[in-house]
Amino acid sequence: MKVAVIGAGIAGRMLAWRLLKLKAKLGLEITIFDKEDRNSQAACSYAAAGILSPLAELEMAEKDIYQLGTRSLELYTDWLQELPQKIYFKQTGSLVAAHGQDKVDLERFYKLVKSKLNDETNLIQKIDLGIKELDLQQLGEGLYLPTEGQIDxxxxxxxxxxxxxxxxxxxxxxxESISARKVKTKDKIYKFDWVFDCRGLGAKKDSGLPLRAVRGELLWLKAPEVNIQHVTRLMHPRYKLYIVPRPDHVYLIGATEIESEDYSAVSVRSSLELLSAAYSLHKGFGEARIIKSVVNCRPALPDNLPLIKTDTGLSQINGLYRHGILLAPAIIEKTISQFKRLICPGSEKNYAVNA
Ligand SMILES: Cc1cc2nc3c(=O)[nH]c(=O)nc-3n(C[C@H](O)[C@H](O)[C@H](O)COP(=O)(O)OP(=O)(O)OC[C@H]3O[C@@H](n4cnc5c(N)ncnc54)[C@H](O)[C@@H]3O)c2cc1C
Structure with missing residues (x-):
């Protein structure tokens, strides 16, 4: 059975990899298409900070995101062991901090997340931040979400x-366009038994999906004077901030959310907001060096929820918005299960292009 995966961001790559695992069982021949060079890092997925935080997302997202994200964390734990190289992946929990005047926001966050979790308090705990991060002890009380993690x-x-x-x-x-079992490029029409459309915002033109772009900006800092080990969110009424620690005192500071399909460089205003929020959290960021700035646009649907749409010969995965890295394993698991249901033995023959 010939299948095509269009788009090699996180959705397309992870899907192709999991389909490859079924290659022998289902007799799959997999072809991947991408508009960029294979070594390019232009896809939105390369811009992501890699936060895996289903709980903290509950502040703004539906419970579906929490459930899919929680499933993804389980899958990541298993699947990463099957990859040919070791990946930076940590599941040591995340922190939420606030300055004195913003503690009311922290309390609101705590109550909101707890109520959406039906009061499962062990998943979100009030702690003295200094217990987890000595560098943040001056902020006093904060929140600890022990199941959360991050990946590179x-x-x-x-x-x-x-x-x-x-x-x-x-x-x-x-x-140029995709339809059931067909992929059209400038030069040729290719026929497959099944096509998986994972083009993110690239699907806007012909997929019929009401996609929109949400610009995100992220700064990479090298901050030898800062020693924070946990993903940390800062509650702030104007600019929300997260800090993602990587090895060797590298910190990713992000991310803006701007309703615009604008890929131009990081703006002065966004830099000022992100950096001043980071500096307010830890004075050691004052001497940090900006080693990289990143801009990309997230593919979002009107409800900000992910979409998996499967019809005979065509599956669409899109709308991964601000959660693509978090949700990818669970979304791919669901997509493959829908696909397998439709090509179950007996009906499989009918789906072959050349049957
Ligand atoms: C600054 C920033 C920070 C983020 N941080 C996080 C985070 O911490 N955690 C998290 O879970 N998510 C995060 N995200 C969101 C995440 O990056 C996205 O949800 C995810 O990358 C979407 O993946 P995708 O595979 O759907 O799309 P993409 O990564 O955009 O991949 C689409 C692919 O399709 C290809 N393509 C497009 N059009 C065509 C065409 N016509 N023909 C052939 N190929 C085509 C593209 O070249 C690309 O390779 C962040 C996003 C941004 C911008």
């Missing part, structure tokens, strides 16, 4: 690329 998306995408070495890969190949 660039390492993950690179490892997935290696794992996909046996697939046919058409890079630098822009797909």
């Amino acid at each position: 998306p660039i390492e993950l995408l690179t490892a997935l690329d290696k794992a996909l070495s046996s697939c046919s890969w058409y890079d630098n190949t822009e797909v």
